[in-house]
Amino acid sequence: MRDAERRREIKNYYLSISADEITSYLTPASFDLWESVARYRRELKIGARWLEVGGGMGDLAAAALDRGYDVLITDVQDELLATAATRHPRLRGRLQRANIFDSRDVQALAARGPFSIVAALGAVLNHARDRKELARGFGHLLELGEPGSLLIVDLMLSEMFPGHPASVWADMLHVLPGFADLARLARPSRLHVLEAHSLYHRYPPTPTFDAEFDERMLRLFLHKGQPSRRARASAPVRGSRRARPGSRRRAPSPSSDPAGARRATRRRPRA
Numbered sequence: 001m002r003d004a005e006r007r008r009e010i011k012n013y014y015l016s017i018s019a020d021e022i023t024s025y026l027t028p029a030s031f032d033l034w035e036s037v038a039r040y041r042r043e044l045k046i047g048a049r050w051l052e053v054g055g056g057m058g059d060l061a062a063a064a065l066d067r068g069y070d071v072l073i074t075d076v077q078d079e080l081l082a083t084a085a086t087r088h089p090r091l092r093g094r095l096q097r098a099n100i101f102d103s104r105d106v107q108a109l110a111a112r113g114p115f116s117i118v119a120a121l122g123a124v125l126n127h128a129r130d131r132k133e134l135a136r137g138f139g140h141l142l143e144l145g146e147p148g149s150l151l152i153v154d155l156m157l158s159e160m161f162p163g164h165p166a167s168v169w170a171d172m173l174h175v176l177p178g179f180a181d182l183a184r185l186a187r188p189s190r191l192h193v194l195e196a197h198s199l200y201h202r203y204p205p206t207p208t209f210d211a212e213f214d215e216r217m218l219r220l221f222l223h224k225g226q227p228s229r230r231a232r233a234s235a236p237v238r239g240s241r242r243a244r245p246g247s248r249r250r251a252p253s254p255s256s257d258p259a260g261a262r263r264a265t266r267r268r269p270r271a
């Protein structure tokens, strides 16, 4: 599409819609973990088997249990799992020690699957030895989720820290993948990024790190597709490329769009 044509298309679109559709809506709380998961469970027919990797003190796992999920909480530290059981006695019988970077531990976990939701929150994967190990851990999370499952993963990314370091130290070393690494991890499995949120927290100095630490991480909701390629290829792309009812715009013609283009013909979701 020529530049002038492209600009005319954008102009025509924005001049034909209401102010309500143009304005971005900023809300004080940009997302709620439980609401998002509940919505995807409804819309994508996701089950209730919740695996938490690196679950620490068990607070999140206990909250998931209270919401009716069938929870298994894991951590590399037996001591933390013991604390989780003391803090939340209802988690007893739902705990298993596992190192997410260790294939044998992951196999043992898989035997307790399949899991419909796999969560690794709080930068668990950043505890890898290096980027290669981090990639292996990411692969393990994917393996543990059944086809059609939801993966919720937090990652501190290199670009979120000054100078784009490969790792960052705050009480202990964190390995930092970059956006490009993340793309490489997600592409082979054709993961659908349902949501991505940026989290920020400033930690005060600690005995081992004598400065404030700005922690930034990305929280990703990823949908693992069903295996059948043919079904995917023949399925219509829901909700996109459709003209709005009563739109004064001419109907979109996907055939004339360059590959990967998406026409902004739908009401924009509120931020």
Ligand SMILES: C[S@@+](CC[C@H](N)C(=O)[O-])C[C@H]1O[C@@H](n2cnc3c(N)ncnc32)[C@H](O)[C@@H]1O
Residues within 6 Å of the ligand: 053, 054, 055, 056, 057, 059, 060, 074, 075, 076, 077, 080, 098, 099, 100, 101, 120, 121, 122, 123, 124, 127
């Ligand atoms: C920052 S805490 C997050 C705890 C919890 N997920 C949350 O968000 O509240 C990181 C957790 O990852 C665990 N962890 C570190 N390395 C791990 C590994 N190789 N496999 C599994 N868990 C690991 C730690 O023991 C710790 O409980």
